[in-house]
Amino acid sequence: MNYQKILVPAAGVAALVLAYWFYGWAGVAAAVTVLVMWALLHFNRMVQVLKRAANRPIGYVDSAVMLNAKLKPGMTLLHVVAMTKSLGALQSPKDIQPEVYRWTDGTESHVTCTFDGGKLVQHALFRPTQETPPPAP
Numbered sequence: 001m002n003y004q005k006i007l008v009p010a011a012g013v014a015a016l017v018l019a020y021w022f023y024g025w026a027g028v029a030a031a032v033t034v035l036v037m038w039a040l041l042h043f044n045r046m047v048q049v050l051k052r053a054a055n056r057p058i059g060y061v062d063s064a065v066m067l068n069a070k071l072k073p074g075m076t077l078l079h080v081v082a083m084t085k086s087l088g089a090l091q092s093p094k095d096i097q098p099e100v101y102r103w104t105d106g107t108e109s110h111v112t113c114t115f116d117g118g119k120l121v122q123h124a125l126f127r128p129t130q131e132t133p134p135p136a137p
Contacts, residue, residue: 002117049082059089061103064111068125071113075120077101080113088113 012035019027061067061084070083077099081087088101097116104110113123 046078049078052085053081053087056086058087059102059104060084060086061105061111064103064105064107064109064125065127067103068111068123071111071120071123073120073122077115077118077120080120 015031015035016028019031021027023030067084071080077088080101084103086103088103091100091102091112092098098121099115100112101115102110102112107128109125109127111123111125114121
């Protein structure tokens with residue numbers, strides 16, 4: 001279960017109650033101001049990430065090998081999009097969990113990432129085999 005969906009609103013309500021308890025209505029006004037500023041900071045970050053990703057092709061990354069090295073389980077989809085500066089190409093059916101996205105580089109190497117509930121569960125790197133030319137006589 002995703003406790004963040006419960007704990008964040010509960011912490012906001014607790015901050016409002018404590019602000020009223022200690023400072024009255026002026027405390028509530030200050031707490032609301034802090035909570036709105038926090039929400040605006042997160043919204044602004046999301047918009048900036050999506051604005052950068054809008055200018056790149058879907059599913060493209062500069063280096064799939066470097067992306068694979070930077071990925072860690074538990075990262076959010078927004079964090080991965082911020083790293084790649086590109087939206088991933090959706091490989092799974094729309095709105096079905098887990099979601100599978102793929103980022104491909106110029107050498108046809110690609111990283112396939114599986115997200116469950118917006119968090120990275122697993123990732124895999126695929127590198128095409130390169131045929132080596134026979135040695136010169």
